[in-house]
Amino acid sequence: DEDRSLLDTALADEFDDEETGPAPVLAVVGRPNVGKSTLINRILGRREAVVEDVPGVTRDRVSYPAEWNGRPFTLVDTGGWDIDVRGMASRIADQAEIAVDMADAAIFVVDARTGVTSTDEHVVRMLRRAARPVVLAVNKVDDERGELQAAEFWSLGLGEPHTVSAMHGRGVADLLDTVLEVLPEVSAVDQKLEVGGPRRVALLGRPNVGKSSLLNRLVGSERVLVDNVAGTTRDPVDELVELGGRQWRFVDTAGIRKRARQASGADFYAALRTQTALERAEVAVILLEADQVISEQDVRIVKTAVEAGRAIVLAFNKWDLIDEERRHQLEGEIQRDLAHVAWAPRVNLSAKTGRHADKLVPAMERALESWDTRIPTGRLNAFLGELVAANPHPLRGGKQPRILFGTQASNRPPRFVLFTTGFLDPGYRRFIARRLRETFGFEGTPIDISMRIRE
Numbered sequence: 001d002e003d004r005s006l007l008d009t010a011l012a013d014e015f016d017d018e019e020t021g022p023a024p025v026l027a028v029v030g031r032p033n034v035g036k037s038t039l040i041n042r043i044l045g046r047r048e049a050v051v052e053d054v055p056g057v058t059r060d061r062v063s064y065p066a067e068w069n070g071r072p073f074t075l076v077d078t079g080g081w082d083i084d085v086r087g088m089a090s091r092i093a094d095q096a097e098i099a100v101d102m103a104d105a106a107i108f109v110v111d112a113r114t115g116v117t118s119t120d121e122h123v124v125r126m127l128r129r130a131a132r133p134v135v136l137a138v139n140k141v142d143d144e145r146g147e148l149q150a151a152e153f154w155s156l157g158l159g160e161p162h163t164v165s166a167m168h169g170r171g172v173a174d175l176l177d178t179v180l181e182v183l184p185e186v187s188a189v190d191q192k193l194e195v196g197g198p199r200r201v202a203l204l205g206r207p208n209v210g211k212s213s214l215l216n217r218l219v220g221s222e223r224v225l226v227d228n229v230a231g232t233t234r235d236p237v238d239e240l241v242e243l244g245g246r247q248w249r250f251v252d253t254a255g256i257r258k259r260a261r262q263a264s265g266a267d268f269y270a271a272l273r274t275q276t277a278l279e280r281a282e283v284a285v286i287l288l289e290a291d292q293v294i295s296e297q298d299v300r301i302v303k304t305a306v307e308a309g310r311a312i313v314l315a316f317n318k319w320d321l322i323d324e325e326r327r328h329q330l331e332g333e334i335q336r337d338l339a340h341v342a343w344a345p346r347v348n349l350s351a352k353t354g355r356h357a358d359k360l361v362p363a364m365e366r367a368l369e370s371w372d373t374r375i376p377t378g379r380l381n382a383f384l385g386e387l388v389a390a391n392p393h394p395l396r397g398g399k400q401p402r403i404l405f406g407t408q409a410s411n412r413p414p415r416f417v418l419f420t421t422g423f424l425d426p427g428y429r430r431f432i433a434r435r436l437r438e439t440f441g442f443e444g445t446p447i448d449i450s451m452r453i454r455e
């Protein structure tokens with residue numbers, strides 16, 4: 001039946017995807033000054049040292065595409081993730097924890113010259129919990145004399161210490177060979193969706209809001225059917241189209257077009273399609289009917305998209321049908337039912353007449369830009385410092401939880417982690433979220449704030 005064939009199409013598409021999948025992510029962690037950046041430059045094959053000799057210089061967490069023996073991977077540099085972390089074992093471990101959380105494997109770099117430190121041991125305890133493959137690199141072994149010293153790092157319990165000299169390149173090839181043995185072919189962490197390719201859009205909304213009409217309007221005659229060879233049984237799943245000077249991939253458009261021919265089971269079908277389309281999309285354009293009261297189903301679709309962490313644009317369709325009175329009503333309904341997505345850009349359009357259809361693409365671009373945003377750690381902590389100074393957390397039972405520092409753990413959508421000395425009230429967290437939006441924008445993207453409590 002219809003539902004079964006949609007599932008088959010969705011599954012077949014997953015397996016047939018011509019992309020090989022996102023490259024695995026390798027994080028390089030360790031105390032400041034052990035040589036992480038030097039090692040990264042070495043792996044990337046950069047000639048000139050871009051390493052700052054000044055300790056504590058704020059660099060930001062960056063990731064780079066890398067390759068070894070023909071295998072691509074993404075290198076994440078945690079050097080200078082923060083402000084002043086010198087001597088603060090737990091914060092260094094926290095940062096390593098976030099990096100490792102987002103990675104498929106890690107190189108843990110230690111310094112042969114200082115020997116095992118208590119901070120190293122702290123990081124190791126964290127790495128054990130993270131349950132990711134870790135390769136131990138003992139750096140600054142510039143010649144054979146250092147080899148013996150490195151033996152003491154067996155005590156960390158991470159297996160063989162691989163001696164390297166990031167500076168001179170010694171041992172780095174062997175280290176990478178070992179890393180490739182533990183690194184999966186395809187990343188299992190949620191960092192998919194490469195930059196630069198067509199951006200993926202899902203057109204969502206309950207039956208009859210005008211999805212097919214809008215798709216036809218946008219895609220028009222420029223339509224390029226992907227996966228659609230005339231006469232095959234396979235439905236076109238995605239449509240690739242150029243709008244506003246860039247390519248967009250409208251995902252699961254077969255689901256939209258098929259819907260137009262189908263009468264029964266519409267709700268079930270719509271919910272199923274919403275899920276499968278969201279899984280593959282970066283931005284969800286959610287259509288609502290301006291001439292109809294906002295329904296529970298509309299709100300549910302919005303909620304599903306927010307929970308999926310996608311960028312969101314609200315498109316109020318059939319604008320040609322409404323009068324002044326309905327406009328006012330609608331405004332009230334939006335305030336009441338869609339207050340939780342007040343940050344989503346709204347476009348009032350008509351798929352039928354084409355009114356304001358041209359505003360959709362800029363709105364999608366704004367939402368995706370917010371979705372991609374990374375706030376540098378230094379800026380984030382300056383913001384948190386000011387916010388906390390002006391509005392400290394209310395006292396609770398004589399105690400006042402403090403925010404030690406924060407970092408943006410990931411983007412797409414932006415997720416923040418705050419390290420605190422106690423539980424932050426939900427109200428205070430909402431206040432932080434509101435201020436984050438006021439300061440950094442984030443129009444069109446959900447943001448997430450979580451806490452890690454340190455005593």
Ligand code: GDP
Pocket residue numbers: 030031032033034035036037038039051052053079080139140141142164165166167168
């Ligand atoms: P990070 O803070 O862990 O990223 O460390 P850096 O890469 O900035 O390196 C810290 C210092 O150690 C710099 O002065 C580097 O030149 C030095 N260094 C890095 N690798 C080596 C190495 O293999 N041998 C020696 N002798 N010094 C190194």
Ligand code: GDP
Pocket residue numbers: 205206207208209210211212213214256259260317318319320321349350351352353
């Ligand atoms: P879908 O089920 O979401 O794909 O909705 P369709 O695109 O099939 O549209 C449902 C009905 O609404 C059709 O009769 C369309 O002609 C009509 N429709 C779609 N967009 C508009 C619009 O902007 N204005 C008006 N007046 N009718 C529209």
